[in-house]
Amino acid sequence: MDLLVAISLGLTLTCSAETISCQATYAGMLPPGHVAAGVLLGERRSRRTAQHPLLLIAGGIAIGVLPDLDVLLPKLLSRAGIEHELDSGVHHSWITHTPVFWGWVTLTARRLAQRPRAPAWAADVAGMLATGTAVHLAQDSLANTVALLWPVRRRRYGFQLDRLPGVTDHAEYARRYPASPAAKVEALLVLAAAVTCARRLGGSA
Ligand SMILES: [Zn+2]
Numbered sequence: 001m002d003l004l005v006a007i008s009l010g011l012t013l014t015c016s017a018e019t020i021s022c023q024a025t026y027a028g029m030l031p032p033g034h035v036a037a038g039v040l041l042g043e044r045r046s047r048r049t050a051q052h053p054l055l056l057i058a059g060g061i062a063i064g065v066l067p068d069l070d071v072l073l074p075k076l077l078s079r080a081g082i083e084h085e086l087d088s089g090v091h092h093s094w095i096t097h098t099p100v101f102w103g104w105v106t107l108t109a110r111r112l113a114q115r116p117r118a119p120a121w122a123a124d125v126a127g128m129l130a131t132g133t134a135v136h137l138a139q140d141s142l143a144n145t146v147a148l149l150w151p152v153r154r155r156r157y158g159f160q161l162d163r164l165p166g167v168t169d170h171a172e173y174a175r176r177y178p179a180s181p182a183a184k185v186e187a188l189l190v191l192a193a194a195v196t197c198a199r200r201l202g203g204s205a
Pocket residue numbers: 028067068097136140
């Protein structure tokens with residue numbers, strides 16, 4: 001079911017976004033927004049599994065920020081002495097921010113979870129990967145643009161609510177982002193996650 005939700009989310013966003021924006025900028029929703037989405041994902045999952053809610057919320061947060069770990073790649077390559085031309089400011093154009101890549105990761109995780117010797121928590125991880133990474137790409141497409149149709153098209157699609165077209169410097173982006181409509185959406189998400197988390201872990205929901 002989680003995979004179906006992920007696919008339909010991606011398709012809906014792609015169809016509606018194509019007519020709205022195709023500008024190429026490369027930041028997106030900031031870590032608090034992805035962490036908040038991860039909290040909500042973990043809390044929702046905790047309602048239908050035997051795992052401890054705190055464990056699932058922590059897992060949801062890790063999955064929520066997972067696609068953005070690609071910004072570390074240029075530094076890791078540089079430290080290893082490997083020459084490259086990667087710029088983390090354009091990571092939304094990399095394969096690590098495409099539905100195809102995360103669809104493949106999710107299907108692989110699901111296959112591994114279905115093996116007879118797989119631990120019980122593997123199914124939770126596979127299910128949360130599908131939803132969490134789809135939501136991450138949806139958030140980045142709402143705030144900015146992402147290559148949703150890669151490899152069919154390299155063009156990036158999104159609503160660009162960050163209002164920061166062309167800004168690829170992370171420091172400048174973080175400084176100007178709070179004034180944007182995307183930041184307001186993100187603030188609401190953080191508020192919803194805080195309330196949900198407090199209620200769930202407090203035992204009143
Ligand atoms: Zn991202």
